[in-house]
Amino acid sequence: MILVLAGTADAREVIGTLKAGGYRVAASAVTAYGARLAREAGADTVQEGPLGGEDLLAFLKDQGIRAVIDATHPFATTITGAARQACQNLGLPYFRYRRPEVKLPSHPNxxxxxxxxxxxxxxxxxxxxxxxxxxxxxxxxxxxxxxxxxxxxxxxxxxxxxxxxxxxxxxxxxxxxxxxxxxxxxxxxxxxxxxxxxxxxxxxxxxxxxxxxxxxxxxxxxxxxxxxRRPPEPDSLPLEDIIPLLGEALGR
The missing domain is CATH 3.40.50.720 (NAD(P)-binding Rossmann-like Domain)
Structure with missing residues (x-):
């Protein structure tokens, strides 16, 4: 099972792509709205509410999570840091989804x-x-x-x-x-x-x-x-790059 840290509209695309690829997907979202988006996208199981620290570690173990895709908001630095650490502790592959960036106009205002x-x-x-x-x-x-x-x-x-x-x-x-x-x-x-x-x-x-x-x-x-400005995330990747790396990490 792959855990998608959700809560944004981007997570719908991530979950849908994983399901189309034959993966079982668990999703985590802080709000009821984010959880609803994850369910509508086809997640097999959805955890609603904050999930960090020891709770995140327990969830990863209990659900048999094999990899994590972090599709949280670009400014959600707390959960992103906790997820990186949890995956490192358990030896799980971690991928940070990169939301498409905006080309800001040059304007004096x-x-x-x-x-x-x-x-x-x-x-x-x-x-x-x-x-x-x-x-x-x-x-x-x-x-x-x-x-x-x-x-x-x-x-x-x-x-x-x-x-x-x-x-x-x-x-x-x-x-x-x-x-x-x-x-x-x-x-x-x-x-x-x-x-x-x-x-x-x-x-x-x-x-x-x-x-x-x-x-x-x-x-x-x-x-x-x-x-x-959004926080720097030099290791974040677009979804089209994450999917083949995920398959490689899981031996698919």
Whole structure:
């Protein structure tokens, strides 16, 4: 059985390709939505909820996992690190899926940030900051001195945990946009106009994440866009390279 660390739309393609190749597939996803995507893709078994550290090691052993394909979000560095370590401990093949990257346009209003701290600093150029970076690191913006007194509008998944996190950090209901992306160019523009945003902050999360539409919609409105660079993953591979390497590792 192959474990796919899922939770993203990319994982559907990974699971589907593995099933078409005759593999049995287990999938792990933190959210109910990610688990649903994995089931719809044909995973034989799906583990819903956080899976890391000792729990991950136990799952790998109990399920007889022979290899792991990590198709989590490009910024999900915690689970990626835990999976690498677990596979190393058990001597299992580990493959990091590389989500197709976005070719960012060259534009004076597009600013690149190498860290969350830098993203918050760059975002302070505006008064209404539209955040599309999720809730995992939202406190970097709500506590940034440079953003004190600014209005933060946060686009998040329509999950109870996401909404609770926003409220915990002081984001008012009127500044929360709970919607499942990716959003179209037209919807992005409508949201920016509705909230009178002058800065949009996003992650370089690849084509699957709707980044192109978010960025272009903002630039065409004359807004400043701050893009958080994705963490480097020099050993990540596209799916077409992973499949033959997987077969080789398993003697197929």
């Amino acid at each position: 597009l600013l690149l940030a190498g860290s969350l701290e830098e993203a918050a600093e760059l975002a302070s150029r505006g008064q209404v900051i539209f955040l599309t970076t999720g809730t995992r690191h939202l406190e970097y913006f709500t506590t940034a001195p440079a953003l004190a007194g600014k209005r933060l509008v946060v686009r998040v998944l329509p999950e109870e945990a996401s909404l609770a996190r926003c409220r915990q950090l002081g984001i008012w209901p009127g500044d929360i946009v709970a919607i499942q992306g990716p959003c179209s160019y037209e919807l992005n523009q409508a949201l920016y106009r509705q909230f009178k945003a002058d800065v949009v902050v996003t992650k370089d999360s690849g084509t699957t994440g709707g980044v192109v539409e978010k960025i272009q919609a903002a630039l065409d409105l004359g807004l400043t866009v701050v893009v958080l």
